[in-house]
Amino acid sequence: MDKLRKTIIYRLHGINYIGSTIQKLKDRKWRHNTDLHNENSKCYNTKLYKHMRKNKLNVKLIIIKILFVGSYGRKRAEQDYINLYDSINNGYNTIRAYRTEREKKENDRLYRLNYKRNKIKIREYTRLYYKKNKEIIRQKEKKRINCSICNKNICAKHVKRHQRSDYCKSFQ
Numbered sequence: 001m002d003k004l005r006k007t008i009i010y011r012l013h014g015i016n017y018i019g020s021t022i023q024k025l026k027d028r029k030w031r032h033n034t035d036l037h038n039e040n041s042k043c044y045n046t047k048l049y050k051h052m053r054k055n056k057l058n059v060k061l062i063i064i065k066i067l068f069v070g071s072y073g074r075k076r077a078e079q080d081y082i083n084l085y086d087s088i089n090n091g092y093n094t095i096r097a098y099r100t101e102r103e104k105k106e107n108d109r110l111y112r113l114n115y116k117r118n119k120i121k122i123r124e125y126t127r128l129y130y131k132k133n134k135e136i137i138r139q140k141e142k143k144r145i146n147c148s149i150c151n152k153n154i155c156a157k158h159v160k161r162h163q164r165s166d167y168c169k170s171f172q
């Protein structure tokens with residue numbers, strides 16, 4: 001079961017950024033400060049902290065709402081406030097806390113569409129690549145090696161096929 005916890009939805013003073021925490025506010029503030037100032041922190045180079053360092057902004061958390069929710073409810077509430085403050089497009093949130101089913105579906109649709117479009121591009125790119133490198137490829141394909149199993153001299157291009165042959169199999 002998703003345990004209900006006291007959850008604070010907050011924003012940063014002077015910055016359009018929404019966060020949520022189940023920690024004490026002072027502990028969350030301490031973590032923001034670590035991310036802001038410690039180069040080894042994995043969030044050090046996010047848009048938010050770059051902006052804060054550049055403009056010499058301090059971490060000051062302002063409570064928007066206190067809720068008793070589970071982790072699902074927390075993500076959902078945080079996302080509602082991210083939407084309300086438009087803090088992805090016009091602020092410093094970068095990760096979506098929560099996606100609705102509809103958003104997920106729309107995302108999948110766009111992904112597939114993009115893939116389809118790229119497939120044509122990739123095919124065309126491959127065609128041009130082969131045309132340009134025909135001679136080099138032909139040379140590569142002509143390369144001969146000794147089979148690592150039967151030691152027969154074979155065409156490098158057909159190693160796999162060769163190793164399935166009865167001849168090579170008699171050595172396996």
Ligand SMILES: [Zn+2]
Binds near residue numbers: 147148151167168
């Ligand atoms: Zn062989």
